[in-house]
Amino acid sequence: MQLTNAEEEIMQILWKLKEGLVRDIREEFPDPKPARNTVSTIVRILEKKGHVAHKTFGNVHVYYPLIKKEDYSKSQLFGVMKKYFDNSFPAMASFFAREKDLTIGQLEELMEETRKELKKENRTTNK
Template sequence: MEIKDLTKAEEQLMQIIWQLDKCFVKDVMDHLPEPKPAYNTVSTIIRILETKGFVDHHAIGKAHQYYPLISKEDYKRYATSKLLDNYFENSVESMFSFFVKEEKLDLSDVDEILKMINKMKNRPR
């Protein structure tokens, strides 16, 4: 299945749906910060997510219980790959350097990342 881009609003709702796993529109509304959008707006965005293949639903009476079809991990993989490709010429080093220059990573972060890389290199396959 091809993963599609999410708008900011769609991604915000997907974060909630991933967190809840199974939910009704009301449940999503309960997790949105103030000022909350209209119920119909949230319902419409969730139906768009369904059209894009991110969620599906079970009909329970007249209500729909939504659940994710694409995992957060799969979307994270897709978004990271797209970020790397579109902004860093597919270079992890370039992205890493950017975050260091922007002071988004401190020395302890860098040390932890290097430890993870070394651990992964030494892992049996």
């Protein structure tokens, strides 16, 4: 599910907008905005890859994402973990803790947030 930087930029915009015309997508870019044809080409590439679809109204195409941002994010993070951290979450987490120079308090806060998320997950899967 690897996307180029340009494709990922378009997907980020579509996830934000939920759906939009090429014009709408282009308007979300900062100045200088990419050419309309560039945005249109990338959207069509994303459509061919199965990440985007469109609804047709006359001669107008309204594009919308087929993949969820959460699913894409998850695949990217697990890919990084596998590729760079020997598929070890603790190795990846400790790397980021070191790189971000987290304090003990921040690490404890992270642990508490993780516990809360796991408890929420256990509640939804046990129903």
